[in-house]
Amino acid sequence: MSLRKAPLPRLLLNNVSCMRNGHQILRHTNVSLHDGSALVLSGANGSGKTTMLRMLAGFNRPSAGQVLWNGHDVTKAGVFDQYKLQLNWLSLKDAINDKFTVFENVVWFELLDKKEGRSMPALELMGLGRLANEKPRRLSMGQRKRVQLARLLALDRPIWLLDEPSVALDEDGLRLLEYIIADHRKKGGIVIVATHQPIQIEDAMFLRLPPRFPRGMSHTDMLDRADWIV
Numbered sequence: 136m137s138l139r140k141a142p143l144p145r146l147l148l149n150n151v152s153c154m155r156n157g158h159q160i161l162r163h164t165n166v167s168l169h170d171g172s173a174l175v176l177s178g179a180n181g182s183g184k185t186t187m188l189r190m191l192a193g194f195n196r197p198s199a200g201q202v203l204w205n206g207h208d209v210t211k212a213g214v215f216d217q218y219k220l221q222l223n224w225l226s227l228k229d230a231i232n233d234k235f236t237v238f239e240n241v242v243w244f245e246l247l248d249k250k251e252g253r254s255m256p257a258l259e260l261m262g263l264g265r266l267a268n269e270k271p272r273r274l275s276m277g278q279r280k281r282v283q284l285a286r287l288l289a290l291d292r293p294i295w296l297l298d299e300p301s302v303a304l305d306e307d308g309l310r311l312l313e314y315i316i317a318d319h320r321k322k323g324g325i326v327i328v329a330t331h332q333p334i335q336i337e338d339a340m341f342l343r344l345p346p347r348f349p350r351g352m353s354h355t356d357m358l359d360r361a362d363w364i365v
């Protein structure tokens with residue numbers, strides 16, 4: 136009988152707690168992410184999804200426990216320098232610069248890794264090929280989101296941290312998002328996505344963050360109460 140050791144998870148949240156603004160967001164959380172896996176973060180507004188993504192990106196430190204990449208604590212300087220090169224980050228701030236064309240806004244990402252030729256196919260896949268030489272101020276909200284998705288493809292990084300990537304996308308855009316997530320995972324990539332909207336991600340793990348505040352009367356409750364309005 137061979138006693139082969141199970142492979143180390145690529146990314147491991149080991150008993151991680153995380154604070155924001157003096158409040159606990161995560162408490163003793165354990166998650167193992169192997170190559171090709173996906174984690175979906177859900178929870179109410181303010182529950183800490185973005186904070187958790189920021190922690191995984193190294194902007195915030197865990198208040199307890201460790202985030203381990205290949206078994207190494209990502210907060211250690213030597214490790215972080217390597218770890219940050221694994222990350223592709225899509226945030227609500229699109230950081231699209233109006234001084235440059237749509238193409239230039241994407242190509243800048245591919246040049247970070249000196250891997251050329253990825254931007255135009257990425258823009259074409261996102262349905263933006265004909266707008267490549269336009270200035271981004273002419274783009275709609277959903278088209279700007281598609282530019283962000285093209286950047287994910289232009290920069291070849293294995294760990295995707297996606298903060299509400301489906302916001303502003305139409306049905307076709309959502310299908311494209313689902314397709315590129317599935318394709319990235321097929322190649323061994325890891326995807327961690329915070330979302331309020333359902334995104335079809337096969338065999339994903341789910342982590343629902345508890346609400347930050349005890350539930351009082353919600354806006355919906357208030358709107359249901361006519362006597363509150365009159």
Ligand SMILES: Nc1ncnc2c1ncn2[C@@H]1O[C@H](COP(=O)(O)OP(=O)(O)OP(=O)(O)O)[C@@H](O)[C@H]1O
Nearest residue numbers: 155156160178179180181182183184185186187347
């Ligand atoms: N820049 C900041 N400084 C201090 N506290 C912050 C900051 N941004 C957010 N917070 C606090 O951290 C908590 C978690 O916020 P976070 O943005 O992570 O929530 P979220 O789950 O991503 O919410 P949403 O669904 O609205 O995107 C919030 O209660 C908020 O008050």
Ligand SMILES: [Mg+2]
Nearest residue numbers: 184185186298
């Ligand atoms: Mg958020």
